Amino acid sequence: MTTSPLLEKLIQHFNRFPGIGRKTAQRLAWFLISGDKNAADEFADCIKETMDSFTVCKECLMLSETDPCPICADTDRDDSQLCLVETTSEIYLVENMHEYHGKYFVLGHLLSPLEGFGINDLHLNDLLKLIDRRKPDEIILALKPSAEGEATIHYISELLQKKKVNLTRLSTGIPFGGDLEYTSTLTLANAWKRRYRV
Amino acid sequence: MTTSPLLEKLIQHFNRFPGIGRKTAQRLAWFLISGDKNAADEFADCIKETMDSFTVCKECLMLSETDPCPICADTDRDDSQLCLVETTSEIYLVENMHEYHGKYFVLGHLLSPLEGFGINDLHLNDLLKLIDRRKPDEIILALKPSAEGEATIHYISELLQKKKVNLTRLSTGIPFGGDLEYTSTLTLANAWKRRYRV
Numbered sequence: 001m002t003t004s005p006l007l008e009k010l011i012q013h014f015n016r017f018p019g020i021g022r023k024t025a026q027r028l029a030w031f032l033i034s035g036d037k038n039a040a041d042e043f044a045d046c047i048k049e050t051m052d053s054f055t056v057c058k059e060c061l062m063l064s065e066t067d068p069c070p071i072c073a074d075t076d077r078d079d080s081q082l083c084l085v086e087t088t089s090e091i092y093l094v095e096n097m098h099e100y101h102g103k104y105f106v107l108g109h110l111l112s113p114l115e116g117f118g119i120n121d122l123h124l125n126d127l128l129k130l131i132d133r134r135k136p137d138e139i140i141l142a143l144k145p146s147a148e149g150e151a152t153i154h155y156i157s158e159l160l161q162k163k164k165v166n167l168t169r170l171s172t173g174i175p176f177g178g179d180l181e182y183t184s185t186l187t188l189a190n191a192w193k194r195r196y197r198v
Numbered sequence: 199m200t201t202s203p204l205l206e207k208l209i210q211h212f213n214r215f216p217g218i219g220r221k222t223a224q225r226l227a228w229f230l231i232s233g234d235k236n237a238a239d240e241f242a243d244c245i246k247e248t249m250d251s252f253t254v255c256k257e258c259l260m261l262s263e264t265d266p267c268p269i270c271a272d273t274d275r276d277d278s279q280l281c282l283v284e285t286t287s288e289i290y291l292v293e294n295m296h297e298y299h300g301k302y303f304v305l306g307h308l309l310s311p312l313e314g315f316g317i318n319d320l321h322l323n324d325l326l327k328l329i330d331r332r333k334p335d336e337i338i339l340a341l342k343p344s345a346e347g348e349a350t351i352h353y354i355s356e357l358l359q360k361k362k363v364n365l366t367r368l369s370t371g372i373p374f375g376g377d378l379e380y381t382s383t384l385t386l387a388n389a390w391k392r393r394y395r396v
Contacts, residue, residue: 003290004263010248013241017226028215030287032245033252033261040249043211044242047230050208051238054231063231065202089228092201 007033059130061106061123063088071103078102082136084127084156086110086143094142102140105130110148111155119155131163141169205231257328259304259321261286269301276300280334282325282354284308284341292340300338303328308346309353317353329361339367 003011007029014025032040056062057069064070071077071091081102085091091104105127109117131139141156143149157167173191174183183191201209205227212223230238254260255267262268269275269289279300283289289302303325307315329337339354341347355365371389372381381389
């Protein structure tokens with residue numbers, strides 16, 4: 001008995017998600033068809049409804065149910081600060097901090113020659129236009145400190161060299177609760193170099 | 199900015215799946231809304247189509263696109279052997295072996311007081327009726343060797359004591375490619391007890 005084409009298709013849909021391998025995809029598909037039909041139908045409806053509702057904010061390029069997004073539309077938020085993130089989901093992370101009251105811009109990707117993302121995949125023209133229009137005092141690069149993040153930070157810092165703006169990036173170091181024993185040498189060396197007076 | 203109710207609903211749908219925690223559910227939801235709308239729509243359609251197509255085979259209780267299922271309907275398959283599994287997905291595992299040509303019966307659950315599954319949750323009346331009708335020579339208990347599996351095997355062996363049938367179970371021991379160092383004491387002790395002449 002081979003897997004039915006329909007079940008196989010469902011497994012492949014699950015398999016497309018990041019971090020979901022073939023075995024997990026099979027488990028998820030079986031969970032779905034073994035479970036409540038109404039719950040599965042609601043799940044399918046929810047996917048469609050969400051896909052229909054989300055759009056891209058033309059200002060900051062975040063995924064939002066409104067255009068402009070609630071943040072760009074909020075006149076109480078500080079236009080003098082602009083936070084650059086890779087994707088919309090990082091905006092939620094920063095917002096959860098309740099520390100930042102400026103605005104955002106979504107780059108869409110980090111520079112990653114290995115994954116085939118070059119400078120044309122980062123929405124840099126939109127970024128430059130936004131900077132010229134809003135003239136922020138500070139641009140915070142909230143990008144992950146990986147090879148791709150570092151390359152992107154380097155490229156953007158070169159690109160914005162002539163703009164009158166303070167370009168900052170998130171601090172790197174040992175995470176809170178992290179154990180020195182389990183900290184990579186690179187992270188430790190970086191934390192060492194950036195040590196500060198207590 | 200709080201997560202929109204719609205996005206939150208989608209996250210909760212993903213969160214329902216086994217092994218998918220809140221963080222992973224968020225990642226999957228973001229992957230979906232950041233990605234191709236057509237692909238997401240096809241995924242939703244595929245869920246609905248699969249849910250509409252799968253039904254329960256009235257003979258063996260497996261999930262199948264036909265009732266009776268292809269295995270129960272196959273007159274070439276051996277009625278003298280009956281393999282008991284917990285769920286339909288295990289039937290695919292046994293079938294992939296290409297060793298077994300008998301029939302199946304899906305119990306639905308294992309006995310698990312902790313998860314709230316008792317003898318009434320195992321389709322035992324259907325099983326007894328099937329046994330009386332088909333009178334198999336051998337019943338193979340293809341259940342996992344966990345506390346729940348052992349309890350179920352024990353209960354079924356008591357239940358079928360008066361039936362003229364060979365009740366067998368899968369061998370337990372060290373898995374192929376397994377390292378003695380990483381084998382649990384219970385598994386090792388069991389493999390020791392069940393050692394056989396080479």
